[in-house]
Amino acid sequence: MPPHDEESTTASSKETGRVEAFSDGVFAIAITLLLLDIKVPHASESDVGLGTLLLRQWPSYVAFLASFATIGIMWINHHRLFTHIVRSSHALLLLNSLLLLGVVVVPFPTALVAEYFGHEGEHLAAMLFSGTFLLIAIIFNVLWRHASKHLLGHNANHPQVREISKQYRFGPLFYVVCLLLAPLSVGASIGMNLALAIFFALPRVSVQRRSRA
Amino acid sequence: MPPHDEESTTASSKETGRVEAFSDGVFAIAITLLLLDIKVPHASESDVGLGTLLLRQWPSYVAFLASFATIGIMWINHHRLFTHIVRSSHALLLLNSLLLLGVVVVPFPTALVAEYFGHEGEHLAAMLFSGTFLLIAIIFNVLWRHASKHLLGHNANHPQVREISKQYRFGPLFYVVCLLLAPLSVGASIGMNLALAIFFALPRVSVQRRSRA
Amino acid sequence: MPPHDEESTTASSKETGRVEAFSDGVFAIAITLLLLDIKVPHASESDVGLGTLLLRQWPSYVAFLASFATIGIMWINHHRLFTHIVRSSHALLLLNSLLLLGVVVVPFPTALVAEYFGHEGEHLAAMLFSGTFLLIAIIFNVLWRHASKHLLGHNANHPQVREISKQYRFGPLFYVVCLLLAPLSVGASIGMNLALAIFFALPRVSVQRRSRA
Amino acid sequence: MPPHDEESTTASSKETGRVEAFSDGVFAIAITLLLLDIKVPHASESDVGLGTLLLRQWPSYVAFLASFATIGIMWINHHRLFTHIVRSSHALLLLNSLLLLGVVVVPFPTALVAEYFGHEGEHLAAMLFSGTFLLIAIIFNVLWRHASKHLLGHNANHPQVREISKQYRFGPLFYVVCLLLAPLSVGASIGMNLALAIFFALPRVSVQRRSRA
Numbered sequence: 101m102p103p104h105d106e107e108s109t110t111a112s113s114k115e116t117g118r119v120e121a122f123s124d125g126v127f128a129i130a131i132t133l134l135l136l137d138i139k140v141p142h143a144s145e146s147d148v149g150l151g152t153l154l155l156r157q158w159p160s161y162v163a164f165l166a167s168f169a170t171i172g173i174m175w176i177n178h179h180r181l182f183t184h185i186v187r188s189s190h191a192l193l194l195l196n197s198l199l200l201l202g203v204v205v206v207p208f209p210t211a212l213v214a215e216y217f218g219h220e221g222e223h224l225a226a227m228l229f230s231g232t233f234l235l236i237a238i239i240f241n242v243l244w245r246h247a248s249k250h251l252l253g254h255n256a257n258h259p260q261v262r263e264i265s266k267q268y269r270f271g272p273l274f275y276v277v278c279l280l281l282a283p284l285s286v287g288a289s290i291g292m293n294l295a296l297a298i299f300f301a302l303p304r305v306s307v308q309r310r311s312r313a
Numbered sequence: 314m315p316p317h318d319e320e321s322t323t324a325s326s327k328e329t330g331r332v333e334a335f336s337d338g339v340f341a342i343a344i345t346l347l348l349l350d351i352k353v354p355h356a357s358e359s360d361v362g363l364g365t366l367l368l369r370q371w372p373s374y375v376a377f378l379a380s381f382a383t384i385g386i387m388w389i390n391h392h393r394l395f396t397h398i399v400r401s402s403h404a405l406l407l408l409n410s411l412l413l414l415g416v417v418v419v420p421f422p423t424a425l426v427a428e429y430f431g432h433e434g435e436h437l438a439a440m441l442f443s444g445t446f447l448l449i450a451i452i453f454n455v456l457w458r459h460a461s462k463h464l465l466g467h468n469a470n471h472p473q474v475r476e477i478s479k480q481y482r483f484g485p486l487f488y489v490v491c492l493l494l495a496p497l498s499v500g501a502s503i504g505m506n507l508a509l510a511i512f513f514a515l516p517r518v519s520v521q522r523r524s525r526a
Numbered sequence: 527m528p529p530h531d532e533e534s535t536t537a538s539s540k541e542t543g544r545v546e547a548f549s550d551g552v553f554a555i556a557i558t559l560l561l562l563d564i565k566v567p568h569a570s571e572s573d574v575g576l577g578t579l580l581l582r583q584w585p586s587y588v589a590f591l592a593s594f595a596t597i598g599i600m601w602i603n604h605h606r607l608f609t610h611i612v613r614s615s616h617a618l619l620l621l622n623s624l625l626l627l628g629v630v631v632v633p634f635p636t637a638l639v640a641e642y643f644g645h646e647g648e649h650l651a652a653m654l655f656s657g658t659f660l661l662i663a664i665i666f667n668v669l670w671r672h673a674s675k676h677l678l679g680h681n682a683n684h685p686q687v688r689e690i691s692k693q694y695r696f697g698p699l700f701y702v703v704c705l706l707l708a709p710l711s712v713g714a715s716i717g718m719n720l721a722l723a724i725f726f727a728l729p730r731v732s733v734q735r736r737s738r739a
Numbered sequence: 740m741p742p743h744d745e746e747s748t749t750a751s752s753k754e755t756g757r758v759e760a761f762s763d764g765v766f767a768i769a770i771t772l773l774l775l776d777i778k779v780p781h782a783s784e785s786d787v788g789l790g791t792l793l794l795r796q797w798p799s800y801v802a803f804l805a806s807f808a809t810i811g812i813m814w815i816n817h818h819r820l821f822t823h824i825v826r827s828s829h830a831l832l833l834l835n836s837l838l839l840l841g842v843v844v845v846p847f848p849t850a851l852v853a854e855y856f857g858h859e860g861e862h863l864a865a866m867l868f869s870g871t872f873l874l875i876a877i878i879f880n881v882l883w884r885h886a887s888k889h890l891l892g893h894n895a896n897h898p899q900v901r902e903i904s905k906q907y908r909f910g911p912l913f914y915v916v917c918l919l920l921a922p923l924s925v926g927a928s929i930g931m932n933l934a935l936a937i938f939f940a941l942p943r944v945s946v947q948r949r950s951r952a
Contacts, residue, residue, distance in 0.1 A: 118608075120334075125554030129768075130558055132343055134417070135417055136346075172414075201594055211566045212566055215568070220575065221575055333757055337764055345765055345769055349772075353776075353847070355854070362860055388836075544759055547763045548763045548767055551767030551768070559771065620940055630807070634777055642789060650790055
């Protein structure tokens with residue numbers, strides 16, 4: 101192997117490394133800031149017990165869990181994509197920044213859903229919630245389309261790459277369903293988001309096992 | 314050493330690397346956000362001095378310290394486990410996400426304990442506090458059981474691995490004691506949590522020394 | 527290759543690595559904290575719908591986007607500079623700390639613009655907004671001037687280094703324009719900041735392609 | 740070089756790597772959270788202009804700058820120490836956790852100084868401010884004493900190590916002076932902290948140059 105090649109590989113892996121590190125930081129902070137929207141009920145509101153006060157906040161917990169699960173799965177996907185991506189490009193940096201913009205925004209519609217559940221405006225809140233995830237899923241597709249064409253290594257695992265491409269093509273459709281459910285039933289829409297996160301979490305196991313076998 | 318093997322090792326160490334980096338980020342943010350629950354008393358409340366105002370908040374400090382120590386010890390344990398784990402798996406990613414969910418949640422029961430200490434509801438707050446740590450300890454056990462079976466390197470230090478497994482089996486039991494103490498005495502329960510963190514911190518020294526000798 | 531050389535290279539790349547990791551963390555947190563300034567309107571303000579309440583906050587969104595885009599571009603630039611920088615120096619650490627001070631401060635003028643847009647004081651808020659970015663651009667120049675003289679590798683890509691130097695010389699001038707626009711029109715000044723971020727984002731593609739060809 | 744040695748070096752550098760990554764995260768978050776204590780004055784307080792409202796907050800800015808500079812210098816020191824530390828130990832992890840506890844706490848006394856400057860209680864606030872830095876400086880000393888005895892590499896630069904040890908021995912004394920100044924003059928005490936950060940920042944340049952020459 102010529103030394104020049106070796107060096108350029110090291111340089112580009114360093115580039116991807118920082119993109120991943122920065123993304124990890126943003127994912128980690130966004131997923132942790134979600135908790136700030138779960139409020140501590142004040143001790144002075146003494147006519148009902150703490151248990152009742154905490155139970156009344158259940159929409160906060162559901163929205164928190166749905167967002168945590170979705171950001172978590174998105175991080176796992178990000179992680180999986182960057183296992184295949186060995187080069188960086190300016191387009192990758194920009195698409196990744198757009199993706200992170202989406203991830204950073206997530207705590208806002210999450211707080212909206214928690215605040216407006218059961219009040220007027222809950223349908224709009226749920227639409228913004230699913231709409232944010234839909235946008236992130238679309239950006240993920242564009243990023244992966246760019247990366248799978250230009251930034252994979254020579255020894256990229258092609259069946260696995262095609263498998264990811266196939267799965268990703270349908271990802272946004274699921275969030276369209278969540279978005280369309282929002283004006284009908286907020287509970288169904290948020291529940292579908294949670295279910296999607298669990299669904300996206302499970303099949304990967306079989307895919308990885310198959311590709312390793 | 315065949316080049317294929319070399320490559321797969323590099324690839325998997327990169328995978329574990331990002332899981333660790335993401336986890337480090339979440340641990341670091343959760344441990345830092347704990348401080349946000351320690352409030353600055355307002356300067357205008359002038360009938361008592363700042364010293365008195367600060368001393369009145371002592372339950373905040375104890376809850377902060379207990380949570381800081383516990384998250385700190387959990388990070389050290391996470392760090393220790395991933396010294397042995399050389400491969401990643403989808404199950405590891407999911408279990409690690411569950412673990413991080415627990416860690417992210419910690420500031421909430423911490424704030425509850427600080428707010429409700431000495432008020433009605435303090436026992437429930439203390440139960441949620443210990444209950445969160447109990448859940449994290451259980452997830453740690455499941456994660457380690459999975460990892461110790463499937464994801465260790467060829468040169469995994471077996472006596473050390475078995476030592477960790479033995480120690481972990483008893484971890485949740487201690488938090489069950491904290492949980493059972495909560496309805497009796499909030500102070501005893503929180504104090505036991507702090508004591509546990511210190512206890513978990515100390516014996517590791519001897520274990521590591523023995524295994525290195 | 528003599529072992530001594532090898533070692534010193536490893537040591538310095540480790541040094542730069544931590545500077546980059548710390549910077550990534552600060553960039554990631556500052557870019558995520560921007561969201562905290564977008565407030566959730568309270569559900570009880572029932573005379574107007576959620577949609578109206580959200581639309582009224584549009585200056586918050588514009589300020590958020592301009593700051594997100596600018597911090598994002600600054601991170602990409604930071605990343606690009608440190609691809610060339612192979613050694614660390616105390617001056618680099620200090621200049622980098624100053625740069626991070628600027629980045630950390632960004633959410634404050636962003637919140638000022640969002641709060642004061644359309645009120646008395648909006649011109650001052652917009653001047654502080656552009657002034658912060660101007661200061662960061664100047665520090666970037668000083669940092670790059672120091673680094674390009676003292677801290678590049680033997681195989682530093684000289685045309686690319688000169689290209690960056692040329693581009694950077696003009697960076698602060700653009701922010702001076704934003705600063706001068708602020709007392710005339712807040713909208714034009716903030717809009718120019720957003721446009722600058724997009725402009726800075728695009729030309730890099732052609733530069734990188736050319737230098738790789 | 741025997742392969743076994745090589746491996747153990749890699750393993751321990753990985754250990755130190757995560758300690759550094761976690762510490763970087765905590766330093767980065769603590770230094771960024773400092774900004775949350777600088778409040779945006781409300782637009783409705785219309786009897787005075789924004790400029791006046793902002794100027795009135797000057798103690799916030801000074802406290803922010805002093806804390807930012809001190810945490811920044813502490814990070815640079817941490818970075819410098821870990822350039823020499825090649826092995827990890829449980830004691831290092833514990834001492835480092837104590838150090839991070841100090842760093843995480845810094846935004847609290849900073850907010851106290853900003854809130855109480857010019858009010859009753861300002862002397863106590865300033866004492867807590869300097870006291871926090873004193874404690875951190877002491878922990879730094881203990882950590883370095885442990886590390887310099889047990890965790891340096893074979894090729895550790897001994898004159899540089901002794902230089903650091905000498906410098907560190909006097910660090911806490913300076914913060915004792917800040918602490919003793921606090922009951923006399925809050926401004927002098929905070930100013931001395933800022934001056935110390937600048938002083939600690941400068942001499943390192945000459946030390947590093949000398950040791951590299």
